[in-house]
Amino acid sequence: MHLKKIVLNNFRNYCRAEVIFDPDLNIFIGDNAQGKTNLLEAIYYLAGGRSYRTNQEKEIIHWDQDSFILSAFFETIKGSYKLQVVNYLNGKKKVKINGIDYNNIKDYFKAVIFSPDDLNLVKGAPSQRRDFLDIEINQIFPLYSYNLQNFYKILRHRNKLLKLRVDNKKTEQSLQVWNEQLVKYGSFILKKRLEVINYLSGPANFIHRRLTDNRENLFLLYSSGLDLKIDHTIEEIKDIYTEELEKKREEEIRYGLTLLGPHRDDLKIFINNQLTRKYASQGQQRTCVLSLKLSVMELIKE
């Protein structure tokens, strides 16, 4: 794919800008606050329909305006396309492909970004590594986000129930119902995460070795409260999940919290058998994130 041109209207600090790209390499140089990062954000937005910097899309709309418009002109082996996204202050979004209304922004255009914030992928809390997995898997399996949303909806309900601390008998009965749903969506997420980590491991290590003159090995491990193996089927994951939830029932009622599932897991990253979050140097952390991002790029290319 070649992104030929992008047009920004009322996006961040841009009132209107048109940028034409070289097919190979593009470098942007400029003073602080001229909009270099904002341009990257715009490209990324066109790929996934979301910013990698904020959840509050109002912030992206240029001061005092009530919408932003982004247009991308690109070529794939299938032909030439114009993708346009309009985003309104009230959160509504309109997507068009070659002038025709279209409801899924994700199908045409994919992007992988490497920004200073990504270093949190190594150094930050488990939630940031879960976010990385979720965002990247979502680019590859469109059904993933559907399952993820449902999982978190069920999780909120289930936690509310656990927090209420009505009498234990009633709670246990309701839990049965919620568990079934939690396990259904949760197992899909777990399966996909295991799969994707398995896919990424090889290329990520290959790239990392190349970046470090073969001095370092990168190893990825999905660390779960459930005892999962990479070749477990979804059915097996469901069984394990259900069983473990039952074992944890008392503890969950005591803590008023759902203690098992994809919302508590972590992606553990090792360099030469040492956990990067604790022991990697600043430079190693940077290289490590770069290897991961490049391996995601390889996966998307496939």
Add this chain to the structure above:
Amino acid sequence: MHLKKIVLNNFRNYCRAEVIFDPDLNIFIGDNAQGKTNLLEAIYYLAGGRSYRTNQEKEIIHWDQDSFILSAFFETIKGSYKLQVVNYLNGKKKVKINGIDYNNIKDYFKAVIFSPDDLNLVKGAPSQRRDFLDIEINQIFPLYSYNLQNFYKILRHRNKLLKLRVDNKKTEQSLQVWNEQLVKYGSFILKKRLEVINYLSGPANFIHRRLTDNRENLFLLYSSGLDLKIDHTIEEIKDIYTEELEKKREEEIRYGLTLLGPHRDDLKIFINNQLTRKYASQGQQRTCVLSLKLSVMELIKE
């Protein structure tokens, strides 16, 4: 002050290393994971008796060893000193100045660090800005950490009481007792934070304007749940704090949480009237943190 030499034993990736410094400028160049950042961490550790990278000091001790030893040789206008810190796996610490046991590592040696992690000062959660304030104020006012520790101890007790949800009458009675303590330590913290932000504002903006060719103004604001002014005395702060806690009593009991005090406040940083956390560019954020750090350095010099 001139730090002439530092000796590291079993610190991070160093078994033993001796580094001699130039009085003016020192630049370290090397491959990833050779120990450049670890050396900075060692210097910082000698200044405050803590790492800026981890709370788990075990991680700092070289693999398989049971202690690390750091020694600094430095000169001030008062004379030449050797500062030695030994830190054991069990968390015990020994500090010596010129060979004599000494219990406060903080008096002799001060340091300000600017590392990639510091960008979280702008981008991160309010807790990271509170940490910045607390750590820097602690270098200037040794009593601050005593008050901070006590405040958080009281806060834990008070939150536990609020979470228990015993009958409201009893909770309210106990709250009276805890409030007095909370206000006592909390007001000291609030007063010092207001003072230090007031001290820093001028130099921080001066430095920031110099770094940006006068294009940007930096403005610091202490954002508190309490309506505080910079010239409030500690007594006035105590009165406001007590009064507001009483107003919040019902809400606190309902949420089971202490809703007012230094543990909920934030340092708001503005560049040209825009909140940096939301609107500053990557480069602006970097410059902004640098301005803050350099202004802390000025404050420590005084």
